[in-house]
Amino acid sequence: MTSPTTTPTAPRTHMPAKDALAAVHAARDPRDIVITTMTPARDWMLLPQQPLDLVLVPSAMGSAPPLGLGLALAQPTRRVIVCNGDGSMLMNLGALVSIANARPANLVLIVFVNGTYEVTGSQPVPGAGVVDYPALARAAGFESVHAYGSLHEWQSAVRRIIAVPGPTFVALDVEQVHGQPGPKSPGPARERARQFMQALRG
Numbered sequence: 340m341t342s343p344t345t346t347p348t349a350p351r352t353h354m355p356a357k358d359a360l361a362a363v364h365a366a367r368d369p370r371d372i373v374i375t376t377m378t379p380a381r382d383w384m385l386l387p388q389q390p391l392d393l394v395l396v397p398s399a400m401g402s403a404p405p406l407g408l409g410l411a412l413a414q415p416t417r418r419v420i421v422c423n424g425d426g427s428m429l430m431n432l433g434a435l436v437s438i439a440n441a442r443p444a445n446l447v448l449i450v451f452v453n454g455t456y457e458v459t460g461s462q463p464v465p466g467a468g469v470v471d472y473p474a475l476a477r478a479a480g481f482e483s484v485h486a487y488g489s490l491h492e493w494q495s496a497v498r499r500i501i502a503v504p505g506p507t508f509v510a511l512d513v514e515q516v517h518g519q520p521g522p523k524s525p526g527p528a529r530e531r532a533r534q535f536m537q538a539l540r541g
């Protein structure tokens with residue numbers, strides 16, 4: 340019988356979530372659809388907005404990746420970038436399989452891994468620090484899988500990573516922020532959906 344072994348892991352570095360998101364904002368093309376939810380949605384609304392931004396607030400946890408999949412399949416000439424929370428990713432891990440199975444080359448799924456349900460008061464997410472999100476994505480069938488904890492490295496890589504044919508999965512280790520209010524809906528959902536569909540047609 341072999342004794343259990345542990346593999347030493349390198350100390351994890353974490354980047355400020357706002358800066359990580361700002362790097363996505365700077366890299367995206369105005370023709371890209373960007374879906375944000377949870378803290379990425381809150382922080383995205385502090386940045387200049389584009390017509391193809393879909394701030395998914397309020398939302399059911401786990402709904403952003405399948406929404407991104409549907410849009411990516413319906414709009415194959417546009418890139419779709421989804422910025423998700425880790426708790427929300429765990430809520431709907433099956434979406435990873437659906438995305439990998441459908442193979443939309445134009446879909447980028449970025450998970451902001453902070454280990455907490457930040458917008459509801461920073462309760463710990465199950466498996467925080469243990470769950471290996473890139474490994475989950477690979478196991479689901481993603482081939483383009485990336486992970487960053489260093490802001491500088493993410494800033495240097497983001498343009499290249501969102502440009503490669505996907506589907507692409509990115510896990511960003513981000514710092515926890517405590518005591519910040521959650522995202523507020525930027526307006527009536529029906530009207531925002533109408534404007535978004537109009538922008539898609541344009």
Ligand SMILES: Cc1ncc(C[n+]2csc(CCOP(=O)(O)OP(=O)(O)O)c2C)c(N)n1
Binds near residue numbers: 379398455456464
């Ligand atoms: C299905 C469902 N359950 C519970 C909630 C309530 N809720 C809203 S946000 C949130 C936490 C989200 O955590 P995470 O996805 O990790 O994002 P973060 O806030 O850390 O950015 C919870 C529990 C919800 N919106 N949907």
